[in-house]
Amino acid sequence: MLELHGISRSFGDRLVLDDVSFTVGRGRLTGFVGGNGAGKTTAMRIILGVLAAHAGTVTVDGTPVAGVQRARFGYMPEERGLYPKMQLVEHLTYLARLHGFDKQGATQRAEALVERLGLASRAKDPVENLSLGNQQRAQVAAALVHDPEILILDEPFSGLDPMAVEVVQGVLAERAEQGAPVLFSSHQLDVVERLCDDLVIIAGGKVRAAGTREDLRQRFGQARHEIVAPGDMGWLRDVPGVRVDELAGGSAVFEAADDVAQQVLTSALARGPVLAFTPLRPTLAEIFRDVVADEPEMEEVAR
Ligand SMILES: Nc1ncnc2c1ncn2[C@@H]1O[C@H](COP(=O)(O)OP(=O)(O)OP(=O)(O)O)[C@@H](O)[C@H]1O
Numbered sequence: 001m002l003e004l005h006g007i008s009r010s011f012g013d014r015l016v017l018d019d020v021s022f023t024v025g026r027g028r029l030t031g032f033v034g035g036n037g038a039g040k041t042t043a044m045r046i047i048l049g050v051l052a053a054h055a056g057t058v059t060v061d062g063t064p065v066a067g068v069q070r071a072r073f074g075y076m077p078e079e080r081g082l083y084p085k086m087q088l089v090e091h092l093t094y095l096a097r098l099h100g101f102d103k104q105g106a107t108q109r110a111e112a113l114v115e116r117l118g119l120a121s122r123a124k125d126p127v128e129n130l131s132l133g134n135q136q137r138a139q140v141a142a143a144l145v146h147d148p149e150i151l152i153l154d155e156p157f158s159g160l161d162p163m164a165v166e167v168v169q170g171v172l173a174e175r176a177e178q179g180a181p182v183l184f185s186s187h188q189l190d191v192v193e194r195l196c197d198d199l200v201i202i203a204g205g206k207v208r209a210a211g212t213r214e215d216l217r218q219r220f221g222q223a224r225h226e227i228v229a230p231g232d233m234g235w236l237r238d239v240p241g242v243r244v245d246e247l248a249g250g251s252a253v254f255e256a257a258d259d260v261a262q263q264v265l266t267s268a269l270a271r272g273p274v275l276a277f278t279p280l281r282p283t284l285a286e287i288f289r290d291v292v293a294d295e296p297e298m299e300e301v302a303r
Helices: 040-048 067-072 088-098 103-116 134-146 162-177 189-195 213-221 235-238 259-270 282-293 296-300
Strands: 002-013 014-024 029-033 055-060 074-077 149-153 182-185 198-203 206-212 224-228 243-248 251-255 276-280
Touching: 002 040, 014 055, 014 198, 014 206, 029 040, 029 162, 029 189, 029 224, 040 149, 040 182, 055 235, 067 074, 074 134, 088 103, 103 134, 134 149, 134 162, 134 198, 149 224, 162 182, 162 189, 189 282, 198 282, 206 213, 206 276, 213 282, 224 259, 235 243, 235 259, 243 282, 259 276
Parallel strands: 029 182, 029 198, 074 149, 149 182
Antiparallel strands: 002 014, 002 055, 198 206, 224 251, 224 276, 243 251
16 A cells, blocks of 8 residues: 655745645545645655655555655656657557557557547547547556556546546546555545545645545534425424524425434424435535635635
8 A cells, every 4th residue: 555654845934745644545546635735736746756755754565665666656747748749649659668568568558548548539649639638538548558556646537528537537446446556636526526435635735634435424524414394394493403504395404413313303203294304425525625624725625
């Protein structure tokens, strides 16, 4: 597994990563979320060794990562870096050659990736002629070209249409299933929520929460319930421990601890039939807002 232990980094006198520790397990898709300037790219660049940490270490399976081992990493950087004039399949072949594949192996690898990422009809196009979304798919292909053991991707879903999101999602999930630790940053919380096994939430250079999706749902986010019953449910507002979020003819959504919610159900049943009573799980967007609520810099967070 990939681990960050107490990573700190400053630019000038500005501390942008403050004692950051988290784990990306083998076979786990880990989403890295945080507002603009939270420190995600800086942390990823430190993992890749393109930027030095001022404190802390990065380890893989307990061993500090040194230069040569980083060849095992696949990295999709935030600033995209393919040669615009080069044909797509040629470009990927070239990258595979740089990673030590022989000519035939490199060509096979490039063609397989082009196919897998839904770019076969564009294989002979210069990279600059691809649409932005297809260039993005090409960047994902470039990160995978040497069959990396660990994948680090900075915003791999930005600018992708829903079909492309599905394709890239599938590719990342495959890599994870094959046992790779996969870390990716994203502002698309719905995608992260759907895809991730684990999450790391960073704000102001500090890890605010990390764990499995279920774990975070339990620890953060308000316990909410929806109740559907005929008649006026205005009485809910007077129940101690209940905060009504929505109240409209025949249905209400409220926040309350589980035991209070059960009392609400009992009271509702005493008044008449209850058509539905449903616990609502907090979304990642709600958890995110909860976790970073005390962070003044978080106004630019993706909506
Ligand atoms: N080379 C640099 N020199 C000075 N400051 C930097 C440098 N790189 C990053 N920073 C600062 O570090 C902070 C964290 O930036 P970083 O790019 O890691 O955030 P991020 O979470 O990836 O943001 P975004 O979601 O907007 O990409 C920002 O305040 C940024 O301005």
